[in-house]
Amino acid sequence: MSGMAERLVEITIPDHEADTLAEVIEGLTSREFTRFPGNNSIDLFRGTLDASDVEAVIDPLQSRFTGTEHFQILILPVLAALPRTEEPEPEPDADPPKKSHRVSREELYNELAPASEITPVYIIMTVLSTVVAAIGLARDSGAIVIGAMVIAPLLGPNMVLALATTTGDKPLAARALRANAAGVVTAVVLTILIAPFVTIDPAQPEILSRTQVALGDVILALAAGTAGAIAFTSGVAASLIGVMVAVALLPPLVVTVLLFVKGFPRDGADALLLLATNVICVNLSAVATFALQGVVPRRWWEKQKTRRATFRAIAFWVILLAIAAALITFAQIEQPGGEPEMPPPPPRPASGTE
Numbered sequence: 001m002s003g004m005a006e007r008l009v010e011i012t013i014p015d016h017e018a019d020t021l022a023e024v025i026e027g028l029t030s031r032e033f034t035r036f037p038g039n040n041s042i043d044l045f046r047g048t049l050d051a052s053d054v055e056a057v058i059d060p061l062q063s064r065f066t067g068t069e070h071f072q073i074l075i076l077p078v079l080a081a082l083p084r085t086e087e088p089e090p091e092p093d094a095d096p097p098k099k100s101h102r103v104s105r106e107e108l109y110n111e112l113a114p115a116s117e118i119t120p121v122y123i124i125m126t127v128l129s130t131v132v133a134a135i136g137l138a139r140d141s142g143a144i145v146i147g148a149m150v151i152a153p154l155l156g157p158n159m160v161l162a163l164a165t166t167t168g169d170k171p172l173a174a175r176a177l178r179a180n181a182a183g184v185v186t187a188v189v190l191t192i193l194i195a196p197f198v199t200i201d202p203a204q205p206e207i208l209s210r211t212q213v214a215l216g217d218v219i220l221a222l223a224a225g226t227a228g229a230i231a232f233t234s235g236v237a238a239s240l241i242g243v244m245v246a247v248a249l250l251p252p253l254v255v256t257v258l259l260f261v262k263g264f265p266r267d268g269a270d271a272l273l274l275l276a277t278n279v280i281c282v283n284l285s286a287v288a289t290f291a292l293q294g295v296v297p298r299r300w301w302e303k304q305k306t307r308r309a310t311f312r313a314i315a316f317w318v319i320l321l322a323i324a325a326a327l328i329t330f331a332q333i334e335q336p337g338g339e340p341e342m343p344p345p346p347p348r349p350a351s352g353t354e
Contacts, residue, residue, distance in 0.1 A: 005235055006078040007054050007107075009033075011045040011061070013071050018043040024064060028057045042070050048078060051235055055104035075107060102233035102293050105167065111232060112163050115156025116175035118182045125153045126250075130187045131194070133254040138198040140206045145251050152250035154183045158279065159228060162286030165313045166295050168306035187250060191257040200258055202267045210255045211270040213277060213328050218321065221247045221281030228282070229289035247278045270331060277324045284317035 011033075013021050018035065025033050025045065033047035049057060058073055065071045102108075129152035136144030157179040164173035200207060224247040252275035259268035291310050296303045 005051045006048045006081060007051050007104075008046065008048055008076040008078050009054065009057070010074040010076070011072070012038075012042055013045070013065065014069060015041045015043045017065065017068060017071075018045075021045060021061070021065065024061065025057070028060060029053065048081060051103045051107070052101050054107065058104065058106070075104065102295070103235045105295055107235070108163065108232060108295060109167075112156070112160045113172060115153070116160040116172060116179050118179050122153055122179065122183070123186055125151055126183045126186045127190060129153070129250050130190045130254060133251045134191060134194045134198055134258070137204070137206050137251070137255060137258065138200060140204045142206060145206055148251060148254075149248040152248065154180070154187075154249040154253075155228065155247070155282070157183065158249075158282050159232065159286055162229065162283055162290055163295065165287050166290040166306065166310050168297050168309060184253065187253050188257055191254050192261060195258055195261040198258070200262055202259065202264050207255055207259070207267075207271075210252050210274055211259070211267045213270060213274045213331065215325060215328055217274060218277055218281060218325060218328070221278045222285045225282040225285030226289050229286040233290070233293050233295065247282055249275065249278055249282075252278065273324065273327055273331065277321075277328070280317055280320045280324055284314065284321060287313050287317065 011021065015037065022033070022035060022045070025047075029047075029049065031047050031049055031053075033045045036044040036046065038044050054075060058075070061073065103111075129148045132151065133145060133148035136142070136146075136148055157176045161173055161176040161180070164170070164176055202208065202211065228247075252271050256268050256271040256275060259265070259271055287310060291314070297306055
């Protein structure tokens with residue numbers, strides 16, 4: 001039995017195309033689909049597939065039957081199925097089918113696309129996470145800051161932007177950029193309004209940890225961004241909580257604004273560098289992960305165009321990452337935030353010579 005979750009696939013089609021559909025399905029998967037003759041000359045086919053096999057089945061069906069009246073595919077999660085589905089024994093000397101080990105493109109789109117919408121809930125969650133982060137930073141409370149990381153919605157639009165890049169969906173990319181901008185502007189304006197009412201010290205551990213950027217933070221952000229992309233493509237997005245904490249975007253943003261408003265521009269610039277590093281690494285690792293897992297458009301001519309756009313996007317993020325890494329290295333050499341060493345006092349003159 002396969003280790004990946006299963007999906008219930010329901011297909012409706014006019015009865016005059018039902019026999020053709022049955023033949024196409026039989027050539028695409030060894031799983032059985034049950035045909036249910038319906039009313040109004042509409043038939044229903046129902047069967048279960050591994051989540052990783054859904055795309056390989058529905059893509060040819062869309063290519064063959066898109067435009068057919070009443071043709072529709074529904075993909076539903078399966079919580080449990082009894083009796084358990086056993087994988088058929090492979091035929092001797094037959095090459096094993098290639099497994100994608102990810103959910104279908106349509107399921108991934110359905111999971112991520114809502115994060116690109118600027119909704120009242122999105123704005124409210126941004127406001128609440130900003131307030132929680134500011135309070136946590138003022139109190140130097142790691143637990144409160146982690147709470148802000150978990151409820152902050154800024155990771156979603158960046159993942160959507162990566163998905164739009166690899167699938168060539170320009171409208172989706174535009175929505176993701178607008179959502180990112182709306183979240184950042186909301187957090188910045190609110191932090192400026194909060195700043196007069198909080199007292200911060202750049203030496204506080206929760207603030208200091210976001211102004212001392214090292215090359216290890218780049219590796220951490222790349223690993224966490226990759227984990228986030230894999231969490232979505234494997235259908236286990238619940239594990240994203242750890243990613244939100246590892247590459248948090250909102251607390252560094254709040255720290256940056258607070259430090260600049262409170263008159264600590266050097267520390268604010270360091271916090272801004274951490275924020276930029278996290279954003280760059282999340283987008284770079286997500287785009288690369290989606291591309292390596294084959295998250296591309298369905299039509300071949302769109303794949304060619306999108307592949308070039310994906311390479312350009314990866315090159316763009318790599319260049320930005322190289323710049324960030326150079327700035328981090330330079331900042332470490334300059335020892336940001338440290339007090340200059342005072343020269344040793346001159347030796348006291350010998351007794352009797354004063």
